[in-house]
Amino acid sequence: MGESRFKALVLEEAGGKVASSLRTLEDQALPEGDVTVAVKYSTLNYKDGMILQGLGKLVRKYPHVPGIDFSGVVEKSESARFKPGDEVVLTGNRVGEIHWGGFAAKARVKADWLMRLPKGISLKQSMALGTAGFTAMLAVMALEEHGLKPGGEGEVLVTGAAGGVGSVAVALLSRLGHRVAAGTGRADSHGYLKDLGAATIVDRAELAAPPKGPLGPERWSGAIDSVGGEQLGNILASLRYWGSCAAVGNASGIKFTATVIPFLLRGINLLGIDSNTCPMERRAGAWARLAKDMPLDKLDALTTTVGLAEVPGLAGKILQGQVRGRTVIDLGK
Numbered sequence: 001m002g003e004s005r006f007k008a009l010v011l012e013e014a015g016g017k018v019a020s021s022l023r024t025l026e027d028q029a030l031p032e033g034d035v036t037v038a039v040k041y042s043t044l045n046y047k048d049g050m051i052l053q054g055l056g057k058l059v060r061k062y063p064h065v066p067g068i069d070f071s072g073v074v075e076k077s078e079s080a081r082f083k084p085g086d087e088v089v090l091t092g093n094r095v096g097e098i099h100w101g102g103f104a105a106k107a108r109v110k111a112d113w114l115m116r117l118p119k120g121i122s123l124k125q126s127m128a129l130g131t132a133g134f135t136a137m138l139a140v141m142a143l144e145e146h147g148l149k150p151g152g153e154g155e156v157l158v159t160g161a162a163g164g165v166g167s168v169a170v171a172l173l174s175r176l177g178h179r180v181a182a183g184t185g186r187a188d189s190h191g192y193l194k195d196l197g198a199a200t201i202v203d204r205a206e207l208a209a210p211p212k213g214p215l216g217p218e219r220w221s222g223a224i225d226s227v228g229g230e231q232l233g234n235i236l237a238s239l240r241y242w243g244s245c246a247a248v249g250n251a252s253g254i255k256f257t258a259t260v261i262p263f264l265l266r267g268i269n270l271l272g273i274d275s276n277t278c279p280m281e282r283r284a285g286a287w288a289r290l291a292k293d294m295p296l297d298k299l300d301a302l303t304t305t306v307g308l309a310e311v312p313g314l315a316g317k318i319l320q321g322q323v324r325g326r327t328v329i330d331l332g333k
């Protein structure tokens with residue numbers, strides 16, 4: 001049995017503004033659920049930045065404990081699927097949005113949302129990957145299912161490459177034998193991205209420049225786009241024949257302009273990725289792939305570890321594209 005008091009980052013709303021504070025809560029404050037987890041690690045994702053700043057109407061009720069993912073050890077369970085001592089991982093399922101999340105040393109959730117820690121990775125590594133890494137893996141799987149193979153002509157483009165999803169995608173694709181082009185707006189990240197396995201660096205401004213007509217030069221054999229906005233239309237126009245782009249994020253905006261021409265004349269695909277509601281079987285498959293295919297030395301290189309108290313100060317930074325790689329929150333710090 002663990003302590004009945006635990007630390008948590010709590011959000012309150014007043015006058016339309018959301019503010020956070022570090023508090024000590026009692027077990028009775030936890031929401032309903034059949035499994036109570038002693039949270040060891042959580043992470044900072046783009047969506048956490050939005051929630052911490054009260055953006056996007058993602059949280060319905062305050063006070064709220066954010067944190068869209070966590071890993072930890074089961075403390076109590078009313079579900080036959082888990083017992084005290086089991087090591088578990090949770091990402092998505094709207095935890096941290098409409099249900100209290102992982103920015104606390106304890107969480108109470110539904111057993112259906114939890115997964116066992118994948119074999120071959122530690123609790124900390126599971127959160128170094130976290131929602132961003134899981135999403136990058138879903139994007140890689142979607143591209144593979146639509147014909148992407150290593151050794152083909154052209155490069156696989158990763159946009160927002162120095163961010164969380166982007167960094168994991170670069171390391172994964174490179175490990176899987178693809179030639180990776182890393183799209184970034186940060187000149188000081190070029191060395192970092194090459195160390196993760198990028199063969200080429202593409203400046204964000206180049207990706208933002210529209211092609212002269214509905215088709216650009218045939219360039220990308222596939223793409224993982226965490227940036228969205230108008231550059232997504234440009235990427236589609238520059239995919240090679242039968243190439244696919246996995247649309248993952250909207251760090252630069254939600255609207256884009258495209259024509260049907262690359263779909264009709266080059267047979268391209270635009271693939272949507274939703275990590276939040278991903279069914280459990282595919283989820284487990286993606287995590288098993290991560291445990292097998294993610295180079296763990298590269299994972300260490302792209303991870304920074306912080307304590308809960310440092311999190312509010314990072315919220316604005318991740319939204320402004322100033323956080324590099326992945327940020328793990330160590331609840332024991």
Ligand SMILES: NC(=O)c1ccc[n+]([C@@H]2O[C@H](COP(=O)([O-])OP(=O)(O)OC[C@H]3O[C@@H](n4cnc5c(N)ncnc54)[C@H](OP(=O)(O)O)[C@@H]3O)[C@@H](O)[C@H]2O)c1
Nearest residue numbers: 046135160161162163164165184185249250251252275321
């Ligand atoms: N579909 C899903 O299930 C899912 C899951 C996880 C995340 N996401 C989304 O994926 C995106 C990335 O998430 P993340 O956690 O990796 O965030 P992140 O760490 O902040 O990475 C985003 C990256 O995008 C680039 N960027 C930021 N602002 C930009 C702008 N205005 N114009 C062009 N590029 C910009 C930056 O990369 P450079 O510095 O390299 O340019 C930044 O590091 C977010 O939109 C997030 O909501 C979706």
